Amino acid sequence: MNQENNKIEVSELYKAFGRKRVLNGVNLSLKKGESLVVIGGSGTGKSVLIKCIQGLIEPDKGSIKIDGFETVGTPRKDCEKYYATMGMLFQGGALFDSLSVWENVAFGLIENQKMPKKQAKEKAIEVLRQVGLGADVADLSPSEISGGMQKRVGLARAIATKPEVIFFDEPTTGLDPIMADVINDLIISSVKKLGAAALTITHDMASARKIADKIAMLYQGKIIWQGTVEEMDKSDNPYVRQFISGSAKGPIKVEI
Amino acid sequence: MFQFKYPENFLRALGKPLVVFISRVGELSEFIARALYSCVTPPFYPRLLLKQIINIGFYSLPVVALTTLFAGMVIALQTHAGFSSYGAESAIATVVLISVTRELAPAFAGLMVAGRIGAAMAAEIGTMRVTEQIDALSTLSTDPYKYLVAPRLLAGVIVLPLLVVIGDIIGIFGGYLVAVYQLDFNPANYINATVNELQLIDITTGVIKAAVFGFVIALMGCYNGYKSKGGAQGVGEATTNAVVTSSILILILNYVITGLIFTE
Known part of the structure; x- marks a missing residue:
């Protein structure tokens, strides 16, 4: 092996x-x-x-x-x-409910890669599009979207930082x-x-x-x-x- | 059949509650150590600190103002009732000043903030725990102690002394209202007596207490929330525990700090 x-x-x-x-x-x-x-x-x-x-x-x-x-x-x-x-998609989504959808997706980019907010938001919207969500959900809070959408946002958050696993x-x-x-x-x-x-x-x-x-x-x-x-x-x-x-x-x- | 030959048997006789108690003490100590360490090491989150300061400080102003106002008023009334028979009515200003600044403002502000903020912190962090949001923070390379705990602890220690200073002023004003409008004191004399009697130690005692209470409230809120498990019920328990333990600790520490400062 x-x-x-x-x-x-x-x-x-x-x-x-x-x-x-x-x-x-x-x-x-x-x-x-x-x-x-x-x-x-x-x-x-x-x-x-x-x-x-x-x-x-x-x-x-x-x-x-x-x-x-x-x-x-x-x-x-x-x-x-x-x-x-490494990135992770949690069972219940585990989205941060104090942040909006795009802030959730951009969390790793802003907090760790120190990306400027404006650029991070554009990037977040791009990743959201990859998982089939439009820019209109970006400013909603996680509690305002359905379970399936929460899963997609969770997936977007997991892949936004381009993890290897x-x-x-x-x-x-x-x-x-x-x-x-x-x-x-x-x-x-x-x-x-x-x-x-x-x-x-x-x-x-x-x-x-x-x-x-x-x-x-x-x-x-x-x-x-x-x-x-x-x-x-x-x-x-x-x-x-x-x-x-x-x-x-x-x-x-x-x-x- | 009890045998106390070996320490193990002795401990076994004391049973599970002791083991649980000791492990809780250990867990709390570790939590405090990690929390303090995260307060002084980067990364810092100034935006989150500011948010907590506004949350704890600004929005607690009405309740703190109301409680200290009535505390000052009732002390003025009782002092008058108690001391007038000795002809020492002039003592009212002094008694109001000392009891409000040293004891009542910090204790009432502490208890009010414990109910308002300690509960909210435990509920918020507890919900984040059971919905795996805290794990999610870790997987996004963010230390939950630094992101969640440190801003709350710092905000508690910074804000409560400020609240207490405001409470001091409002409490003394409450005493003044009763003395002047209900007991017909001369306003100028009352203010004079208050200003003459005012010592720095009155204020510093209250401020020191407030800082300690702020720490205890935030610590108990964060700790109970952080360690909560088992869904909605667990979060409910965490909230109750946070309020009860911080309220009890505030009253005990209030006595201890007074003892440390005012007994030689």
Whole structure:
């Protein structure tokens, strides 16, 4: 395996909250420009995994390398340069409600790249157009636009700083099937346009099939299966089979 | 079956509340250290600081003015009721002056701002926490301590002393109103007595207290909001905790600071 091609490399990652073990030795790597989708049921630690990678949660032990740089155990200040190359689309959008739509999109440009406001606004409107929103929404506040539009603004904010990796946390959850597909298309086109790598966590199989180069399945804090979409459809792994068929019967126990 | 052979058993007997308490103290200490560090290291956000100053200071003026006005008035009335039988009515001006500047203005302003601002801070930051806006700040390479906490702490420490100085003036004016219009004192004598008795230490005591209270209010608002979890209910709890803890701390610290300054 070519180590230098890996944008992100996670090995033997452990994280527990109290007695609840969430990550139980996760091994995962993301190549440059690759779109990896991590599937798994609710509460299997998908969100914790991407929050660990972004330094939002400190793992108990293990290693996370970004461009070969070890971030676990390194002070956040020294990692900032590497974290700055990553963007994220949050599940609920997580737009700043005290700022207008364009200020949200331009946040990274103004606060970090110190771009002048006027130029940042033009840039924000340009990025908004890329995700299919007109200039008329730019001055609205996030609470004045619909959920689907909020997701698009969140996507615009994530890509505005031209990151090398973008994380998508359940990008299609809470959207109608058509809007979900629009978001999928936007994810594909914006990621391709940037040449960025994407790490998506989802339990929406239609979305996973559409945007993934590679799929990994997380179960009980471990990656139990990895492969392409075709390999997934042919796989005889009982866990994978149960998950993609969406059956209540099988080896995966659902805690009720 | 209790055995106190080992410290572990002893702690186990004390149980989970102790562990929770100790971890809370640790968490708060770490929060204070990080918050103070972010106040003195760049990047600074002067625009956000100004916004907070206006929010805390300007919009709190009416409530602070009303509470200190009536506090001054009631002190004048009670002093008259208590001291007139000793023939020491001239003491009213002095009593109003000292009690308003040293105690009432800082305590009332502190409690009012705690209710108004502490709650709002906890609710705003708590909502940002549960809707992942704080995580979003981090992913956009912005330190939430510097962006959210530092401007609020600084604004609290800067603004509350100013509010208290204004409260001093209005409180003393309240005492004057009652003394002159209700108790028929000579206005010139009352003002003279007030000016003659006025000492710098009266004002500085109030201002020092106000700065400490401002810090406590902003700290409790930010801390409780920042650490809130679990959706709407969590934010509600954070808001309640912010107001209750800062109000209690204000009253305790009020006593402690008075003790430190006025007992040899």
